Amino acid sequence: MIELKNVDKSFDQLKVLKGIDLTVQKGEVLSVIGASGSGKSTMLYCINALEKIQGGNIIVDGVDVHAPSTNVNQLRQKIGMVFQQWNSFPHLSVLDNVALAPRIVLGKTKREAREIAEKHLKHVGLGDKLDTYPTRMSGGQQQRLAIARALAMEPGYMLFDEVTSALDPELVGEVLDTLRLLREDGMTMIVVTHEINFARDVSDRIAFFHQGVIEELAPAKALVNNPQRTRTQQFLSKVL
Amino acid sequence: MSETASTIQFFTGFSLNDLPFLAEAAGNTLLISVISISIGSVFGCLFGWALYASKYARIFLGSILDVFRSVPLIIQLLLFFNFFPILGFPLEPFAAGCIVLIVYTSALVAQVARGGIEAVPEPMRRASRSLGMSYFQDMRYVVWPIGARAMLPAWTGVALGVLKDSALVSVLGYLELLRASQILITRTQEPFIILAIVGAFYFALSYPIGKLTAKLEQRWQYD
Numbered sequence: 001m002i003e004l005k006n007v008d009k010s011f012d013q014l015k016v017l018k019g020i021d022l023t024v025q026k027g028e029v030l031s032v033i034g035a036s037g038s039g040k041s042t043m044l045y046c047i048n049a050l051e052k053i054q055g056g057n058i059i060v061d062g063v064d065v066h067a068p069s070t071n072v073n074q075l076r077q078k079i080g081m082v083f084q085q086w087n088s089f090p091h092l093s094v095l096d097n098v099a100l101a102p103r104i105v106l107g108k109t110k111r112e113a114r115e116i117a118e119k120h121l122k123h124v125g126l127g128d129k130l131d132t133y134p135t136r137m138s139g140g141q142q143q144r145l146a147i148a149r150a151l152a153m154e155p156g157y158m159l160f161d162e163v164t165s166a167l168d169p170e171l172v173g174e175v176l177d178t179l180r181l182l183r184e185d186g187m188t189m190i191v192v193t194h195e196i197n198f199a200r201d202v203s204d205r206i207a208f209f210h211q212g213v214i215e216e217l218a219p220a221k222a223l224v225n226n227p228q229r230t231r232t233q234q235f236l237s238k239v240l
Numbered sequence: 241m242s243e244t245a246s247t248i249q250f251f252t253g254f255s256l257n258d259l260p261f262l263a264e265a266a267g268n269t270l271l272i273s274v275i276s277i278s279i280g281s282v283f284g285c286l287f288g289w290a291l292y293a294s295k296y297a298r299i300f301l302g303s304i305l306d307v308f309r310s311v312p313l314i315i316q317l318l319l320f321f322n323f324f325p326i327l328g329f330p331l332e333p334f335a336a337g338c339i340v341l342i343v344y345t346s347a348l349v350a351q352v353a354r355g356g357i358e359a360v361p362e363p364m365r366r367a368s369r370s371l372g373m374s375y376f377q378d379m380r381y382v383v384w385p386i387g388a389r390a391m392l393p394a395w396t397g398v399a400l401g402v403l404k405d406s407a408l409v410s411v412l413g414y415l416e417l418l419r420a421s422q423i424l425i426t427r428t429q430e431p432f433i434i435l436a437i438v439g440a441f442y443f444a445l446s447y448p449i450g451k452l453t454a455k456l457e458q459r460w461q462y463d
């Protein structure tokens with residue numbers, strides 16, 4: 001379970017998250033939508049301890065993410081993250097991109113790491129690309145590689161930060177299909193996205209962010225089809 | 241041995257017998273260069289990392305390194321070599337030359353290495369950290385290999401430069417290629433042929449470095 005309790009985050013004077021309260025249950029898929037700059041990415045970074053917070057608590061499986069005693073490297077093994085930019089390691093083959101972290105972080109042998117990597121690459125449809133280098137692949141393929149790389153750590157949670165925003169339109173589908181696949185696997189996910197229809201069809205709930213607060217949080221279909229707040233209505237009417 | 245030989249045959253022409261003398265000097269050039277470039281590069285990478293990671297290092301270490309980069313090497317050599325006897329620790333020309341060249345190389349490599357680290361995009365480092373890699377694992381397995389590839393061409397330039405600049409250690413009396421050539425020129429009065437041969441020696445020393453790094457660069461291309 002991921003719990004955010006009254007989380008505040010600012011960059012110098014700029015308040016980016018203002019008292020965020022949010023709970024994501026095991027097995028749940030939560031989508032996060034909202035205008036640019038509303039703090040969606042920052043919230044994901046805070047959950048992963050890639051950014052510090054100034055107030056409140058974030059608890060993942062009972063562990064306080066920002067407590068000084070928390071081993072963030074261990075914590076991050078439980079939380080996979082995929083970014084807008086796919087960030088493939090250019091010096092490693094597709095297989096080694098995925099096998100690296102299991103080997104050096106989890107201490108798997110080369111062979112075990114290879115098997116893990118193969119399994120996850122096959123799962124995202126890259127089973128025939130093992131020895132290719134990422135620079136030879138399309139953005140969609142590299143993004144699926146990034147997903148496989150995160151999954152190879154066998155995390156309990158996955159965070160997705162606008163993973164289709166940097167993709168050519170014709171490549172968006174394959175990545176969204178991969179997310180659907182994960183949902184069927186029962187993965188717990190927080191998905192920051194601009195794909196409203198995808199969010200409605202795939203997630204359990206949707207949170208609408210507005211200037212650092214959760215303006216509305218509701219079951220996915222209800223939030224998209226029947227938004228309660230004026231700001232949600234305005235936002236949806238612009239993007240739909 | 242060659243020294244005594246040359247004093248006996250005063251003003252004799254250049255002969256094949258002088259080649260071993262030059263080869264020995266070339267060996268000395270190679271020795272001092274390899275030592276300076278390798279140790280200097282290790283320190284340079286550490287300094288480059290410090291410059292990248294810390295604001296204070298940028299201010300303090302950065303300005304110190306700037307001094308070594310901008311003061312002419314020959315002045316550094318003479319200052320350093322003549323400074324130690326004053327303290328009561330006279331240094332061999334070889335040791336003094338090595339130390340100055342190491343510092344000089346590390347000052348040059350520091351900037352190159354810092355550029356190499358900066359060539360690794362921040363989001364990529366967030367990605368590796370998000371996989372649970374520690375700071376040092378990220379450095380070792382992601383930043384270093386990518387940064388090293390990025391800095392290779394500039395590093396090659398530094399290495400070739402230091403190889404040639406090692407000639408300046410001759411002012412301390414260390415018998416390397418340039419000094420050997422001066423000795424032979426004084427004796428034989430045949431500067432042309434000797435400088436041509438010495439030039440060929442320098443080329444023979446540099447060529448493999450250029451060749452090797454070009455090969456590496458090709459092998460390290462991302463494909």
Ligand SMILES: Nc1ncnc2c1ncn2[C@@H]1O[C@H](COP(=O)(O)OP(=O)(O)OP(=O)(O)O)[C@@H](O)[C@H]1O
Binds near residue numbers: 014038040041043
């Ligand atoms: N490292 C940083 N330093 C300073 N300000 C930052 C930093 N990262 C983000 N911000 C600011 O924080 C605010 C929230 O940014 P964030 O990236 O979380 O928004 P977002 O909702 O993800 O937007 P987008 O849809 O454009 O990705 C923005 O005003 C942004 O400029």
Ligand SMILES: [Mg+2]
Binds near residue numbers: 040041042161162
């Ligand atoms: Mg964002």
